[in-house]
Amino acid sequence: MTPTYLLGIDSGSTVTKAAIFDMEGNTRAIGRAQVSPRHPQPHRVERDMEETWSAVAEAIRHALSNADISNTQIAAIGITAHGDGLYLLDTDTRPLGPAIMSLDSRARDLVATWKSQGLEQDALSLTGQFPFPYAPTALLGWIQRNQPERFSRIGSILACKDWLRFCLTGELAADFTESSTGFTNVSTQRYSREALRLFGLESLDHALPTMRLPTDIAGRVTRKAAAATGLKAGTPVVAGLHDVTASAVGLGHIDNGDLTITSGTFSINEVFSDQPRPDQRWATRNGLEPGQWLSMAISPASSSNVDWFLQQCCTLESKTSPQILQYLESDLDAAFEDDSRIVYHPFLFGSPYEEPASAAFFGIQGWHTRAHLVRAILEGVVFNHRVHVDALATRFAINECRVTGGGAHTPRMAQLFADTLNRPVTITGTQEAAALGAALCAGVGIGVYGSLQDATQSCHPVTTYRPLPTIRQTRDAAFARYQQLVTQMAPLWDMLDTPA
Template identity: 25%
Template sequence: MKKIYIGIDAGTTSIKLIALNQQVDILYEKQYTYTYQTPQKGWTEIMPTDWSAIMLNGLKELFKQIDANQVVAIGLTGQMHSTVFLTEDGEPLRPAIMWNDRRTKELIPQLKKQLAEDPMTQLNSQIVSNGSPLANLFWLKENELSHFKKLGKVLITKDYLNYCLTGNYATDFCDASSSSLYNFSNQAWSTEIFERYGFSSDWFAEIYPAATVSGYLTDHICQSLGISEKIPVVVGTGDNVASTFATGSFTSNQPLISLGTSGVMIIPNKSHELKKIGKNVVAKIFPKDQAIITQGTVQAGGKLNSWWLDTILQTDQYLVEQEKIPMDLLGTNEVQFFPHLNGEKTLFANPNLRGAFAGLSLETERVNMYLAVLEGVAFGIRTLFEAMRNQEEPAHFSIVGGGAKSELWLNIFANVLNKPIRHILTTREAVHGAAMIASLATDQKIDLTEPEVEIIQPKPAISEKYHKQYQKYLILSQLMEKYSEEVS
């Protein structure tokens, strides 16, 4: 019998469903976009039931084309940090607070200071930020005490979808360790943090390795989907771990750049090495795994490309604008761009940080400024890599995401990093990782053959020029950090 695995990815603006066979061939895929609410400036919220309604509608459509008898398991992934607040009865108390919400920015310095005072919570002090579940819970206690008193469960996005499908509460080590509520030494929830802030341990789901069956579709769900098979549902993991797994970066232990709405540098290591800078995320797929991914983010990331073209130039001719940039301008552009238009969490830990152009002159043209935007993101990613790197020199960097479709940008990254860029052509996204982990949980088998890739090599002469440009970028970074402190 043909075996099929379903993956579900609850992203920031869309929910994706996919069906794969054991050879990772795509048998079905569909994406459903949605919008979240911004009731106040800097707030981003959504009713969790919107996610579940989209997911169930998507599964109904999927099972019209995929035989449920052949589906072995369903795997889950999704945006990390976004926090769902439930009553004792499992009903949403209020809208979920999403990962990109900024309402807690004034609370972060206080939380960082408090966490740094206790050796048992110091690691959490470096990762707590806007959108962290700890910050969101603290905000709820301070601002919506009536809701706080009614709390029964606190879940992350994928875990809420798991609950909707199975009626069970479960999370994985990725979402637990990135919540700022985790004890890295004990590999469990932090009782020290719970006691300090008055949180109940009963609110939090049990933590499992990602490739664990958490339950089965309930009778109610099967009936609503029009199927009779109680399909196993796998705990799954956060989107960055799922992407890292799907692209083979765990196997190769090489850095991965995700160039989507944000720009994320992900550095895996297999020895549970906790870095002093960056967000350390426990990537435990199986119980014996000791893998960690350390991640840092240029929050504006790939969004800067569309910001520059759509908002500033007001054009939809993306390719035309890039074709205007001559290749001999790479490494010699006099204009620099600081890419942190909407704050920064990893190196500066400053939500008020903003972007800037530098080096403008009367000779500056449209192409100089656009190229500077693309280069600024690459320089920002390099600063993250230098701060979080493994001791071993990487052989290459892999890149995925919408920004990787730009040949020009890939060349910039290759030369700024002075390493080959492994552009993954075979689509391997977080949703693929969810389905692949579902296969491992139930059959302990998946075809992890190398995806089709394009290798972009750096050119020594250009890389040398970019290295000098990078030194100027570091000076600009220092100036912008000081400027931000003066005006905030």
Template identity: 30%
Template sequence: MYFIGIDLGTSAVKIILIEEKGNVIGSTSKEYPVYYPQPGWSEQNPEDWWNATKDGIRELIIKTGVKNGDIKGIGLSGQMHGLVLLDENNNVLMPAILWNDQRTQEECDYITQTLGKERLTKYTGNKALTGFTAPKILWVKKHRTDIYKKIHRILLPKDYIRFKLTGEYATDVSDASGTLLFDVENRKWSKEMLDALEIPYNWMPKCYESTEVTGYVTKEAADLTGLKEGTIVVGGGGDQASGAVGTGTVKSGIVSVALGTSGVVFASQDKYVVDEENRLHSFCHANGKWHVMGVMLSAAACLKWWIDNIINFNGSSITYEKLLEEAEKVTPGSGGLIFLPYLMGERTPHSDPYARGSFIGLNMTHKREHMTRAILEGVAFGLRDSLEIIKELNIPVNEVRVSGGGAKSVLWRQVLADIFGVRVDMVNATEGPAFGAAIMSAVGYGIFKDVEEACSTLIKVTDSVYPIGENVSKYNEIYQIYRGLYKALKDRFGEIASIN
């Protein structure tokens, strides 16, 4: 028996095929563009997602030679918070507004002023942030009234793929948690939020637990993908909850760090926990429990920006490996150079769409390698901001499991271990959210009784990096400087953002 995991990322969809013992039989990835029509805006065409997904599934089935009848289930994972709008004929009404889009600060202010911080926390466990789905809906209502009048259904990105596969309007509790329209504690849509924002309840998809069956592959989708009609599709999860399942972060004491385009520090909880200051998100987990997480909007994306836009801007072809090899020779602290990783604004802990990336401390002795290492360190310091809040909530941190593209770098893992002051592990499952999605489909089919059993059976630690004492001490000193820089520059960031 085989299971498919689909992870609809920001830059590409990744699709994997596993057998019931967790071995990955094959994988494929299909890219699609992101559009930035105005500064701070970020959009994609949902049809690009579907075209990439259906082609990727067909290619994977052909490449592996697996009979479609032996594929027993499909799990979905994907970028969270995005807004997909459908009309009564199920046509997409406008480009999807993505998780990292920053256009909705006025709508966030309106939501906060209308409901108040205490009611928001009571109803949703979170505060209004520009990345979330609810303020995007209000933005469309205010700025695209022609579109708003035609809305028949609202879906999240991965759930558009579900709709194309099954014809069902459905989502799961972990992804729904990031809409600001969900009662996270009670795991259902918040009638209070929908009523307060005048969003019709019937626009929202039916919500399921992550391992529940949400629908079955239709004949039309089967013809397009090569799947067998009737194959189950389970709820799945938002990319962070799915990624946590994919690394086995389903028990208290284990913290996962996703070092991808964005950066996430994620801690599983058996009970519902809320940070009273709302610096962390409190969401439903894909294992039937809850989790808290802090999110950086730019993590590995900072290194990609450095290489693509600066280093290789004029046609050079210097590789990541070369730059990281140079950076490894630089001592911790990058010669007094600090990088603030706010290239797309920031979410945790500052929640500031106007925050901007910065190199601070530059002098004539600094070279390319110092700047590269400073980026690695700056991202790790930003992730530590979330880790410190998790510790404040008395959530145990015994082990950190790191995943994502940035985790491939041994140097970056060592920097994380030194800045966090804790062991950083890699696990045998390297496919991240796609693997977590596949696990959930196996649970939904009945191979395992629950997510915890599946993870304990399939996922093992394969490599560990331990903190180096002298580096830990030095980074602790630098971190105190780092965390003061945002406060010193906050007002200037707002002024800079107003410059056209």
């Protein structure tokens, strides 16, 4: 039987998805599995590496079952996953402690120390970015200082999707997009020993895997992995890519000047360019191929705030309605019609600011309802995206804007993005953009498509939401209140912070 489908794997912070697509990019079936992060101490977010692989294997089995196809019909596999964080192997290629997730902030004091030592400009010039607390370089520096025995045993430095690809194929590799999380020269786009030396990590030169392009075949499914997943042994697996880049591919938005917004655990706002433009407000990383760069303005402050509130404050509804926001829809209609001026700062897990920001509501009064609080959270999430988009717009000529992730697919959120950003926002038909992007890379890898540009022809826009001129002044005023409160609160955040 001729292989006719592509498998895209997307391992997020909590949910892993395996999606099967036909060669036109249509979804045949999806399998899901959950692996929850652990919080062993304040500011630490970890998960078990073997459990992460088990969740992927489970999701693949479900996808194959739901698709009702033979495993021989899967032509190739692409993998994407959450970025940054750290997945370490020892010299025997065994997991070296738990994975450290990208919501982890244990290294924030080290990052502050590096900044006080004047490393910021050197890092920006050399690597295109200054480390976030969850960046691999910062986490490795923390391990070096706090877990020296573990540091001495490091054999391979992997990202999440690299670990999962290793579990599938038994082959170690890194990909072009995610190798640039601080280990590469921003100009040459290749590994840089000078970059390692900048952070005192030159002894780890041996631990950086071979770098491959996202569409390169990096291995084939082993018999052991086939038994765990239900896949056919020998199925080719491409190197894959960082999930934020995969989302842009899955949205068909990979030309220079294209702006992609992902509203998920992180507020991700990214634009492609043909020249690197490092700036302290974003990370400049490798694009999809040499000669292309991706500038990513990111903070861990997006729709995860909505999830947190619904879990904590809507427990009864969650038992009867899996789609709680739909359950609250009529109440939200009324809340958005009111002249409510509640402001919410969505900084539960971090912020774009240097200070240890925390989340907060401002302006709650007795007449407000739970729906007004949800409205404020939705607005706060989009305001935080605007902070990043406004910054990018100062250095890049932005073309069309496409939005994906979580609540972005609802008409309410899509219109809120358009009105707040004051630019048209386009939604595509897929709700699994990252998995589709990984699958399209697999299709290029085996020659189904001649290039990623050819592959993305199947990614058609569905709806464009345009900003309503009648409410621009109202939206801008609300954003100004949000920004003013950020300025006023900044001196107080340290007082409210929990020590690391």
